Amino acid sequence: MYISGIGRTEFGFSKQSLPQLIYKAIYEAIKDSPISIEQIDAIFVSNFLSGLCDNQLHLNSIVSSLLPELKIPIIRIETACSSGATALYQSLISMPHYRNVLVVGVEKMTHVDNIKLTGHIASASDRTLDQEQGLIFPANYALIAQQHFQRYNSTHEDLVLISYKNHQNANLNPLAHFNYKKVTMEMIENAPLVAAPLTLFDCSPISDGAAALVISDKRTSSRDIEIIGMGIGTDFISLSQRKELTSFEATKIAAKKAYDMAKVGPEDINVAELHDCFTISELISMEDLGFCKPGEGKYLVREKRTMIKGDIPINTDGGLKANGHPMGASGISQVYEIVMQLRKEAGKRQVQNANLGLSHSLGGIGGTSVVHIFRGE
Amino acid sequence: MYISGIGRTEFGFSKQSLPQLIYKAIYEAIKDSPISIEQIDAIFVSNFLSGLCDNQLHLNSIVSSLLPELKIPIIRIETACSSGATALYQSLISMPHYRNVLVVGVEKMTHVDNIKLTGHIASASDRTLDQEQGLIFPANYALIAQQHFQRYNSTHEDLVLISYKNHQNANLNPLAHFNYKKVTMEMIENAPLVAAPLTLFDCSPISDGAAALVISDKRTSSRDIEIIGMGIGTDFISLSQRKELTSFEATKIAAKKAYDMAKVGPEDINVAELHDCFTISELISMEDLGFCKPGEGKYLVREKRTMIKGDIPINTDGGLKANGHPMGASGISQVYEIVMQLRKEAGKRQVQNANLGLSHSLGGIGGTSVVHIFRGE
Numbered sequence: 001m002y003i004s005g006i007g008r009t010e011f012g013f014s015k016q017s018l019p020q021l022i023y024k025a026i027y028e029a030i031k032d033s034p035i036s037i038e039q040i041d042a043i044f045v046s047n048f049l050s051g052l053c054d055n056q057l058h059l060n061s062i063v064s065s066l067l068p069e070l071k072i073p074i075i076r077i078e079t080a081c082s083s084g085a086t087a088l089y090q091s092l093i094s095m096p097h098y099r100n101v102l103v104v105g106v107e108k109m110t111h112v113d114n115i116k117l118t119g120h121i122a123s124a125s126d127r128t129l130d131q132e133q134g135l136i137f138p139a140n141y142a143l144i145a146q147q148h149f150q151r152y153n154s155t156h157e158d159l160v161l162i163s164y165k166n167h168q169n170a171n172l173n174p175l176a177h178f179n180y181k182k183v184t185m186e187m188i189e190n191a192p193l194v195a196a197p198l199t200l201f202d203c204s205p206i207s208d209g210a211a212a213l214v215i216s217d218k219r220t221s222s223r224d225i226e227i228i229g230m231g232i233g234t235d236f237i238s239l240s241q242r243k244e245l246t247s248f249e250a251t252k253i254a255a256k257k258a259y260d261m262a263k264v265g266p267e268d269i270n271v272a273e274l275h276d277c278f279t280i281s282e283l284i285s286m287e288d289l290g291f292c293k294p295g296e297g298k299y300l301v302r303e304k305r306t307m308i309k310g311d312i313p314i315n316t317d318g319g320l321k322a323n324g325h326p327m328g329a330s331g332i333s334q335v336y337e338i339v340m341q342l343r344k345e346a347g348k349r350q351v352q353n354a355n356l357g358l359s360h361s362l363g364g365i366g367g368t369s370v371v372h373i374f375r376g377e
Numbered sequence: 378m379y380i381s382g383i384g385r386t387e388f389g390f391s392k393q394s395l396p397q398l399i400y401k402a403i404y405e406a407i408k409d410s411p412i413s414i415e416q417i418d419a420i421f422v423s424n425f426l427s428g429l430c431d432n433q434l435h436l437n438s439i440v441s442s443l444l445p446e447l448k449i450p451i452i453r454i455e456t457a458c459s460s461g462a463t464a465l466y467q468s469l470i471s472m473p474h475y476r477n478v479l480v481v482g483v484e485k486m487t488h489v490d491n492i493k494l495t496g497h498i499a500s501a502s503d504r505t506l507d508q509e510q511g512l513i514f515p516a517n518y519a520l521i522a523q524q525h526f527q528r529y530n531s532t533h534e535d536l537v538l539i540s541y542k543n544h545q546n547a548n549l550n551p552l553a554h555f556n557y558k559k560v561t562m563e564m565i566e567n568a569p570l571v572a573a574p575l576t577l578f579d580c581s582p583i584s585d586g587a588a589a590l591v592i593s594d595k596r597t598s599s600r601d602i603e604i605i606g607m608g609i610g611t612d613f614i615s616l617s618q619r620k621e622l623t624s625f626e627a628t629k630i631a632a633k634k635a636y637d638m639a640k641v642g643p644e645d646i647n648v649a650e651l652h653d654c655f656t657i658s659e660l661i662s663m664e665d666l667g668f669c670k671p672g673e674g675k676y677l678v679r680e681k682r683t684m685i686k687g688d689i690p691i692n693t694d695g696g697l698k699a700n701g702h703p704m705g706a707s708g709i710s711q712v713y714e715i716v717m718q719l720r721k722e723a724g725k726r727q728v729q730n731a732n733l734g735l736s737h738s739l740g741g742i743g744g745t746s747v748v749h750i751f752r753g754e
Contacts, residue, residue: 017505048434049428049434051426051428051429051434051500052428052429052432052434054504055429055496055497055499055500055504055508056500056503056504057425057426057429057455057457057500057501058455058456058457058500058501058502058614058740058741058744058745060456060611060740060744060745061456061457061501061611061612061613061614061740061741061744061745062503062614063611064611064612064613064614064744064745065503065613065614065615065618065744068613068618071610071611071612071626071627071630072611073466073609073611074611074745075454075456075463075466075467075609076454076455076456077452077453077454078434078435078453078455079435079437079438079452079453080434080435080438086452089450089452090452090467090471093470093471093474094467094470094471096473097470119432120432122432123428123432123433123434123435124434124435124438125435126433126439126442127431127432127433128394131432232450232452233448234437234438234440234441234448234449234450234451235438235441235448236438236441236442236445237435237438237439237441237442238442241442241445249448250448253448363435363437363438364435364438367435367437367438367441367442368435368437368438368441368451
């Protein structure tokens, strides 16, 4: 299966409506693909919070309204922050029935009051075990960071390096939320605490945006990127139910499936997009995906190996941290970036000799994890 | 593909939590099937409003928490009130990859304030075109009823007959929301107006409940029911965008696909479950599914042909009207009833010579429509 077209909006603060964002991403993806909109056989739309943020569910019918000539299956997928990656996964599972499928993800959140929005986002965690205890997302990931620091002697300085790298990368990505912003090491080191040890620059922002992919069962042009591996894993929704806090079982399950299917290993990956909703999750995910042993992610960071010129560049688009994190779109925009890299169209942030790419997306605190592997020419 | 197990909870007012309802339905379906829970390869969970009613999204991870030994793909599907039927559709689309799949749908709403809940349910309609105009669901379906009465000379008395039939059927269904309630023609005829011409007894109730199905790629026992046809259609989300108010284009699309795949026609169907969120939608759906010509549904009703002893019995479980309408579960409980009928296990409400069954589910005001066709032995 191939990705024959990619499209996305700018991420950040948008005045466009949810349907307008969806339309823009679809338009860009179709424009980018040799496949026309009339050749699309089904659409998967991913979104996390439009019910809570806009009292707008039934997005599949919203998409149908935008494309009235198409009377095709359109289905909404939701698995919290991994909704986009899950929609891609489910579209690939469905491909024996279709020739071309469109996957589009969207989120619009910046218009919502911050305190309310924090509560909305907490809907990805367990109502009784987490929400009623006040265990919002920064607090959950702070617990994980504390455990990781204790167990492996990783430090907050490692997270600072991750944040700095991702902001530098976003400066090279014109569509990134923080493309405009020059962030220095000093700014990150002096950032206000959010939930110890995590500071403001450890946390991904609230962003609006949409992204879309055209998936085709046959190669449509030399710019197509092949999808060679996929996996999804699920786990307990609450940290309180788990034995292990310093890695995500769901990622290990998803990664094993994806590597086995692709017949490659982590050592073969040239460029990767990892789910850095918080910097600590980039660190842990490097370990869960096998880019290094457990606890050794810090060395990859310190040795600059995850920077664009390193041997395993991670989050070249700026990651969720600096590219932005419109949840329903994030898992799809990660794939957008991998396709740009494998096509050698990533411009100033191009990774040299990028042939195999990987994308990784988390729902909640690792209650869902999705991994895809891609091959360029 | 076969349905090898079915399970559901009682519908109505429940004190059980969302996860408890899910667990109960899964437990019953697995108990009913020769397939064990360890043999399940993937789960599709359908729900419409748990984000708005309980601030609980990421239900796939909730299901994973209930079944911690299974580290399998679990995905949430949402298409408003047709979520359950769409989850079944998507599970069937996915079957080339799996041997056994579980589909579970759930809704818990009765604890929510009625005015708030009316707003939540309106999230299935367009925020700008419908919600901001105050066009809540009873109003939308009232507009449709008015148009149908004008165009075809159908009357409110036809809707009264539909409501009466469904309440009578629910009296024969121990799991139905209104199983306990004796409803007379006088009660229905004298019911208070909700949105002219629709009265209280034209509207389905607010119900809690869950339902589940085990889908298997091969026959597992003589009680299995084969799924021989499926179709999904989508349409504009708002009535204001459509040319036609007295039928649903999405149903016609879904029905044609399902009939073509099953190689049967409407005249071959022995028993059907139709989406009667309002009595008018049962009438219109009979016509859209081809059980009669447009405008002639009223004759089927008046001639008692849709009653259990008629030649095309509809909503033998009481329908959404009287069995109840826990949205995320409704499309699945419809299939539960068809399986009971085709297995000849429906007891007092058993349809004689039921061999071919059909289920039909609507999202919103027909923005989504899903049809499945089933064959017994």
